[in-house]
Amino acid sequence: MASDADRDVLGQKELDDGWRLACALTVGQDVTIEVPRETDVFAPKGFGTAARPDAGRVPVVAQAAGRAGPRAGLAIDIGTTTLAAALVDLDTGEEIAAQSCLNPQAEFGADVMSRIHAAGAGDMARGRTLAAVRRGLAALVGRVLRDAGLSGPDVAAAAVVGNPAMLHLWYGEDPSSLGVAPYLGRWTAALHLAAQQVELPVAPAAPVYVFPGVRSHVGADAVAAAVAVGLDRGSAPALLIDLGTNSELVLGDGARVFAASTAAGPAFECGGISCGMRAADGAIDALHLEPDGHWSVHVIGGGLPRGVCGSGLLDAVAELVRVGVIEPSGSMRGAEQARGTVPDPLIARLRSANGRRRTTIVEAGFEGREISLLAADVRQLQLAIGAVRAGVEVLCAEAGLTVEALQTVFVAGTFGQYVRKSSLLRLGLLPPVRPERVRTVGNAAGAGAVLALLDQRVRDRAERLAAVATYVELAGRIDYQDALARSLRFPVNRGQIRL
Secondary structure: OOOHHHHHHOOHHHHHOOOOOHHHOOOOOOOOOOOOHHHHOOOOOOOOOOOOOOOOOOOOOOOOOOOOOOOEEEEEEEOOOEEEEEEEEOOOOOEEEEEEEEOHHHHHOOOHHHHHHHHOOOHHHHHHHHHHHHHHHHHHHHHHHHHHOOOHHHEEEEEEEEOHHHHHHHHOOOOHHHHOOOOOOOOOOOEEEEHHHHOOOOOOOOEEEEOOOOEOOEOHHHHHHHHHOOOOOOOOOEEEEEOOOEEEEEEEOOOOEEEEEEEOOHHHHOOOOOOEOOOOOOEEEEEEEOOOOOEEEEEOOOOOOOEEOHHHHHHHHHHHHHHOOEOOOOOEOOHHHHEOOEOHHHHOOEEEEOOEEEEEEEOOOHHHOOEEEEHHHHHHHHHHHHHHHHHHHHHHHHOOOOHHHOOEEEEEOHHHHHOOHHHHHHOOOOOOOOHHHEEEEEOHHHHHHHHHHHOHHHHHHHHHHHHHOEEOOOOOOHHHHHHHHHHOOOOOOOOOOOO
């Protein structure tokens, strides 16, 4: 029999066909769980704007004598959710081919801590997590090479970024120390490896450069992103926010660098969201609430929507906050509460059943399925936003700055590349700065890996930044807990935002 949770999430056709939510079932015997195909694919993760080498660059790999054809470099981003790889022409700096895929380690848990605990269960468990990520990367690199019409020996060098836990698991180190205070990894310095040591399907002796980290969960990805946006070269206060399951923050004031990380959870990628899906064909990635109360939506790939991805989720909540359906506390108002203050067509979309409130966004999407935003979904996003916003506040205080003093806020991460600035500001995810000070930079960590393939000076800058950065541990700090409590409320008035 279908549960209330099944009816909230699944369409009538899916219910009639016998579909039920695996996460809501208590299993008493052997069962087969089938994952719908659309959850396995998503939009490719890019590598930022490919940097062309400047005239004074210091080459990383010398030209092999008598070598004909393109010399390729391989940039790799090992993320908790996705793996991404790009081939770059080392002479021109142009991207040749790029692909991404789900990190196969997802079977061991969706978040960093789940993976750490899974790998910490013993040598056999660590071997399984190691094999999963290496197998996934080998397959991904093989596909990129085929797309480019190249083979493994054409790859002259590789550069790798990723968060500390993922790099530990890929390298084969026990990540358990990252799961308990003081959250220290086995290393933070840059690594210089050979491809055969990590089973990359390229020339065995090809050099592999792994970016350094700062400390704890501020790792190679954060350092690479900071260098890619020039945070180490700026003269005015600037902040980098790399949004993800584990969101990293790097602040520079022209003389000093501060860094922290905060566990935002999977909501930015729509993990745990009732209508959520990855940024694949069929995902609503942008929404706007029209004056008459109807939704305008954009669907990736066109056609009927299947669900909402991260950028669409932020748009939806921001619009509902703007019109007063969602209160600053995060509560979703019912139809009776909202009557007289919001348009009638929107009132008709506010529903409640068994004490669960929801707002219908699309009444009949793919296979007739209704796409709705639950009050519980808003709470999940609220927690993610609060964690990031509180981290920013504490980091600025540590540097002796007010958040208003920030001259530039870089928003990194694939998710941050597509969401509207106005939504980020309206929900309080970003500091209250003017929209023109906000720059979305996509996968800046991947862009940093590309730059490191082209110029030795980029590697030098990364290692200097990692060495001088002041790490700020947020866990257990009273001021962080106080800031988190304040940051859970959506701003009442962000008048500087022009919608």
